[in-house]
Amino acid sequence: GNSVTQMEGPVTLSEEAFLTINCTYTATGYPSLFWYVQYPGEGLQLLLKATKADDKGSNKGFEATYRKETTSFHLEKGSVQVSDSAVYFCALSDTGYSTLTFGKGTMLLVSP
Amino acid sequence: DTAVSQTPKYLVTQMGNDKSIKCEQNLGHDTMYWYKQDSKKFLKIMFSYNNKELIINETVPNRFSPKSPDKAHLNLHINSLELGDSAVYFCASSQVADRTYEQYFGPGTRLTVT
Numbered sequence: 001g002n003s004v005t006q007m008e009g010p011v012t013l014s015e016e017a018f019l020t021i022n023c024t025y026t027a028t029g030y031p032s033l034f035w036y037v038q039y040p041g042e043g044l045q046l047l048l049k050a051t052k053a054d055d056k057g058s059n060k061g062f063e064a065t066y067r068k069e070t071t072s073f074h075l076e077k078g079s080v081q082v083s084d085s086a087v088y089f090c091a092l093s094d095t096g097y098s099t100l101t102f103g104k105g106t107m108l109l110v111s112p
Numbered sequence: 113d114t115a116v117s118q119t120p121k122y123l124v125t126q127m128g129n130d131k132s133i134k135c136e137q138n139l140g141h142d143t144m145y146w147y148k149q150d151s152k153k154f155l156k157i158m159f160s161y162n163n164k165e166l167i168i169n170e171t172v173p174n175r176f177s178p179k180s181p182d183k184a185h186l187n188l189h190i191n192s193l194e195l196g197d198s199a200v201y202f203c204a205s206s207q208v209a210d211r212t213y214e215q216y217f218g219p220g221t222r223l224t225v226t
Contacts, residue, residue: 032213038153043116043202044217051213087153093213099145099168100204100215102155 002027006090006103013080013110021075021106023064023090031092033057033066033073034100038087047075047088080110115139116218118203124224125193133188133221135203143167143208144186145215146178149200158201161186162208190223198225 007022025031035047035057048057053068062077073090090103116137125131137144146158160168164180175191186203203218 034214036217043219044155044204046214046216049214089155093215099157099160100147100155101157105153105155107153 002031002092002094002101004090004092004101004103006088006106008104009087009107011106011108013108015082015110015112016079017110019075019077019080019084019108021088021090021108023073023075023103025071025073025090025092027071027092027094029094031094033064034091034093035062035064035073035075036089036091036102038089038105040086044089080108082110082112084108085110116203116205116216118201118218118221120221121219122222122224124226126226127193127195129193130189130191131193131223132190133201133203133223135186135188135218137184137203137205137216137218139205139207139216140184141205141207141216142183143206144180144183145204145206146186146188147202147204147217149202149220151199155202159186159188193223193225195225198223 003026032051034049036044037047048059050057050066056065064075087105089105091100143162159178161180177189180186200220204215206215
């Protein structure tokens with residue numbers, strides 16, 4: 001079956017530091033890959049996505065590249081802000097009715 | 113305009129009670145979902161409905177009964193609530209026919225069973 005593995009958190013960074021959150025996946029088909037963000041007390045928001053190998057998703061300074069050869073979709077940001085503090089979820093969607101399989105989430109804490 | 117809305121936002125109830133959570137989407141999507149997020153933030157699919165038909169039921173106890181009166185609504189009724197049902201329940205929707213696979217989530221309903 002499908003699965004997503006994320007690095008465990010919390011990840012604690014100072015403002016303007018470089019961020020990487022690792023994500024690897026196992027899937028039987030050719031999934032679409034997503035990063036969702038959950039701010040405290042809120043629902044999930046789609047941050048970025050990639051639908052095929054070598055696609056790069058980007059949004060709000062965050063980027064992730066779909067690497068089929070390493071089955072990875074690592075999230076990066078060059079300079080984090082305090083407002084980026086949230087829980088980040090890597091997810092995949094296989095064909096069919098596009099049910100999302102989530103990783104366990106990585107909490108990011110950014111201090112001023 | 114809220115794209116995916118849920119009511120109530122908070123629900124506190126006692127063991128053994130029956131409760132419902134409502135979800136509505138105004139995106140015109142053809143598929144809706146219920147997810148459960150546990151205390152460790154882990155998210156797991158519960159149900160999926162496509163055009164009002166149940167498509168996915170992921171080993172959820174039959175005390176949970178989803179109902180979709182139309183494509184824009186997906187409600188979740190829970191009978192005989194147990195302590196382990198305490199969680200945040202998220203509704204989501206997507207347009208599967210477009211093959212974009214993006215899902216849009218509601219704000220969640222925090223259920224506390226005492």
